[in-house]
Amino acid sequence: MxxxxxxxxxxxxxxxxxxxxxxxxxxxxxxxxxxxxxxxxxxxxxxxxxxxxxxxxxxxxxxxxxxxxxxxxxxxxxxxxxxxxxxxxxxxxxxxxxxxxxxxxxxxxxxxxxxxxxxxxxxxxxxxxxxxxxxxxxxxxxxxxxxxxxxxxxxxxxxxxxxxxxxxxxxxxxxxxxxxxxxxxxxxxxxxxxxxxxxxxxxxxxxxxxxxxxxxxxxxxxxxxxxxxxxxxxxxxxxxxxxxxxxxxRGARVYARIAGVGLSSDGYHITSPEPSGRGQIAAMSRALADAQVTSADVVHVNAHATSTVVGDLIEARGVRDVLGADADQVALSATKSMTGHLLGGAGALETIFTVLALAERTAPPTINVTDPDPELVLDLVRDKPRDLRSGQVAAINNSFGFGGHNVALVVTSA
Known part of the structure; x- marks a missing residue:
């Protein structure tokens, strides 16, 4: 390549x-x-x-x-x-x-x-x-x-x-x-x-x-x-x-790399995500391929996770589909639980969170999850931050929009 x-x-x-x-x-x-x-x-x-x-x-x-x-x-x-x-x-x-x-x-x-x-x-x-x-x-x-x-x-x-x-x-x-x-x-x-x-x-x-x-x-x-x-x-x-x-x-300080970009569209509905998550899966898979990293390199996902009944689990299942068994080592954060949904600003702010998570090896928490959905197939970081492992690692930031727009960015450590 x-x-x-x-x-x-x-x-x-x-x-x-x-x-x-x-x-x-x-x-x-x-x-x-x-x-x-x-x-x-x-x-x-x-x-x-x-x-x-x-x-x-x-x-x-x-x-x-x-x-x-x-x-x-x-x-x-x-x-x-x-x-x-x-x-x-x-x-x-x-x-x-x-x-x-x-x-x-x-x-x-x-x-x-x-x-x-x-x-x-x-x-x-x-x-x-x-x-x-x-x-x-x-x-x-x-x-x-x-x-x-x-x-x-x-x-x-x-x-x-x-x-x-x-x-x-x-x-x-x-x-x-x-x-x-x-x-x-x-x-x-x-x-x-x-x-x-x-x-x-x-x-x-x-x-x-x-x-x-x-x-x-x-x-x-x-x-x-x-x-x-x-x-x-x-x-x-x-x-x-x-x-x-x-x-x-110029001797600049480097926080991290934006190593992979994955884009797709659902072709399904103006507001609802496609139920199988195929577009989200495609975006994440393309971002990982673009970054030339494997699922084993991924330690953290900053999820789009808006707190909607249907959308949250479609994304979670998509992450599991893309990462397979390696999803078990991933710390999942849903930071909109704290910031709210910044709409067009959300993906940018969450990219900053993802960059800082790798730079400081700390995954931010998800709050307000008092009764986790039993269908969640990922390890959610709840209530307090979690340390991330050292070495060369990667993280995914997901952003999905009305109209079926799907964007995944892969961030890798500096």
Missing amino acids: TPVTDVVVTGLGATTPLGGDVASTWRAALAGESGARHFDNDWAETYELPLTFAAQIKVAPSEVLPRQEIKRMDPSAQYAIIATREAWDDAGSPEVDPERLGAVVSSGIGGIWTTLDGWDTLQEKGARRVLPMTVPMLMPNSPAAYVELELGARAGAHALVSACASGAEAIGYAVEMIRSGRADVVVAGGTEAAIHPLPVAAFAASRTVSLRNDDPAGASRPYDVNRDGFVLGEGAGIVVLESAEHAAA
Whole structure:
């Protein structure tokens, strides 16, 4: 097999329901904290919402960004910029030819706050009061564009949209940009800011979210027999990716490698996963083959696991199918139990968790699993972190989205 260019992770950035940066988010995750809480507004009463909570961002952008930046960006772009600045600083602000620097930042829903605020303004105040920046703020490529402008990237700026797989697919596309020789460094990830009355009402109507209004922190329960839906979250995760050669030449610290990318589609249903898991199995198998690692190398899986009745077990059976008997040595984590579901930002944040799990040899816990589903065929890390073995090892991060989009990333130790 022809060798491919190694792609390494040299910078991490995030803003999430658990913290305003990677360090605080990771600490909270290892401590088993939940980011879910009741809305601090009157939405439920005003709009008669059946849902009164979500996993809202922990640190408001107004605490980080100047007012002028906030005015010209949708919250989805604000989150992306906050995470990008942290990731770029974490990578040591690398010097790179702008023609060799790229940006791939995705969002599953895009600038919904801007869209709906603009519609309200039009209805209530007329066309003259609609902001001239409305279209640049609402377009789904806005976060990618602002990241590109922030860094002066000229190798390409992209915004792949694949629902809840968007953030992971962005990272996969960034890997291919480097492998193909188009870029030496790519800033990649996902962002979402969809905690707004309309998406909340829509998700509640679709019966995909938990309605445990009496217990927000305990609502996301992946693999528990009493799981009843996901918790809506928001935030962003960004990574700095480099060719191994470029990173070595500048003496960069390397967290891990993104060694394998696997993509597939179900061809089955707009919202429901294909029952046999064939698309998910294909994505994981392709990612392992791309990484040139075996099932015996895999010690950890960060599962998509949203806490839905059907989806959790389809994925678990798929992991077992792909890894076979070697699945017995795998520590399975479902971190959405703490962060909620960041939609287009989920795969990116969970890639960061997977990278840190290998870098620190620590699998984060899954919380709220008081009565594990007897059909779970994997070893779930519950309530407290678990040590991972030393040596050269690999981990899988799964991300699946409405429409049957499947993305698996294989991360290997540095």
